[in-house]
Amino acid sequence: MFNPAIEALNAPPVSTVLDWKASYDGRHGDMIDMSQAVPGYPAHPDMLNALAAAAATADNARYGRVEGDDNLRAAYAAHLSTLYAADIAADHTHITSGCNQAFVAAALAVAGRGESILMMRPCYFNHESSLGMLGISVGYVDCHDEHGLLPSCADISAAITPEVRAVALVSPNNPAGTIYPPDLLAEILALCKARGIWLILDETYRDFLPLAAGAPHNLFASDGWQDHLIQLYSFSKSYCMPGHRLGAVTSGAEMIFQLSKIIDNIQICAPRAPQQAITPMLDQLASWRDANRARIAARATVFSEVISQLEGWTLISTGAYFGYVRHPFDKMGSREVAQRMARDAGVLTIPGAFFGDGQDQYLRFAFANASREVIGHLANRLGLLT
Structure with missing residues (x-):
């Protein structure tokens, strides 16, 4: 049944x-x-006040653009450009209802039944169960204690079979907290490019890197990143608003177009009030x-x-x-x-x-x-x- x-x-x-x-x-x-x-x-009082004000506005109770409200996409692209010292445009972004939805949409965009996505183990259980729900196979690369639960690029390469359409990572990692060094991320993205597949990189916890850390990586400076990198983010942790379900995807414009087809059939648009509330907070709450x-x-x-x-x-x-x-x-x-x-x-x-x-x-x-x-x-x- x-x-x-x-x-x-x-x-x-x-x-x-x-x-x-x-x-x-x-x-x-x-x-x-x-x-x-x-x-x-x-959450910061200004964030709570902004959420309340946005929820009381009639326009925010209406449907919005599938890819996200234009002002938030522009503000988020500018925020990313500063963070990663890269040139990221608004049409490289898609606002979602939380990061789990972003992952589901990304997986649907690149893989179907009979195809596979590689995950690092230990792995975030919602990613694993999402793929099972979608009928997408999961391949595993085990991360070992002696390497601080970081994967070996050689092990990832060996696990890429013809059915694999993407490698999925979380950094800083959930559940281990492991932070992927920029050089390792660059090596994995280069591998994905060489093998003609995608890197799905969940950076939900990027705002909680060690105090002395610089940019999380330099992947957005890599030639052709738009055709092989799908970066995911959640506003929930950084702004203390998990109940408002707001996330984002950053990738090439063609991937954003494919994602819009998926989100249109899942939710139509991310919640409007938190989109409007958070837009000025990207700078204001730095x-x-x-x-x-x-x-x-x-x-x-x-x-x-x-x-x-x-x-x-x-x-x-x-x-x-x-x-x-x-x-x-x-x-x-x-x-x-x-x-x-x-x-x-x-x-x-x-x-x-x-x-x-x-x-x-x-x-x-x-x-x-x-x-x-x-x-x-x-x-x-x-x-x-x-």
Whole structure:
């Protein structure tokens, strides 16, 4: 009675984990929720006021352009041009209803049934399940602890079969936090060009790179990037507005045209009010974004220090919002460990098993959700389990 491709999908992982909250009786204090990747601080008052004003405007209740409102596309292209020191035009951009929708549209634009997209493992579960839902096969390139969970370009090359239409990356990575060096990204894009396929690069967390980092990469300066690069972005994390569902795609004008056909059949246009609200905020909130970048970096430092204090727990990779940690319980899978953590220690995390085969010894901690003080309590809480 149901589509077999949908029946084969797992239940939404975050919803599954949030249900474990009910198992905790509060004996050690409030639940420490480090599961879903959401900002642990509110949106700027100017952003909230702009959203309210935009929602009260009659014109924003009407349909807009499929590719996104012209003023936001122009402002976003200018923002990207400054960030990457490149010449990016408004018609290189497409506004979407969140970054997950951007990924679905990008996948549909380049691959169909019988074709494949390569993903790095551990992999973001929504990307994996989206491809399963669409009937697009998934190929995997395993990233190993000894390389900081970065893939080898040689391994990617070996995995590209005639059916592969794209390589999909997330940097900074979800779930591992790993930050792809610009040289590695350039090497992977050059490989995609040589093999006649696309690089789909999800940069949802690019505004949370280390404080000393420069531009995330130089891919937009590469000749012919428009024909092989599809960059994805989410406004949700940087502007604390995940409930308003706003994302963006940057690629060549021909790819943007193909995406418009897909989005027209999925949603017609991204929500108008947040598009109008965020347009002036790209410049206006630059200092606020930088302050939040420093705030998250401080949380990352505390998280790393806490894990280093715990015997048997090993921080494999960290960056942006996430820490990917090997747990010490050799006889338990990650789901069992995570459920026990929720029930007995009041700590909520995502099991590694949700990020692909071979990940049962790991847990993903989204430390951006919690203050430094709360993160500091992790050592005592996790110590209850050993």
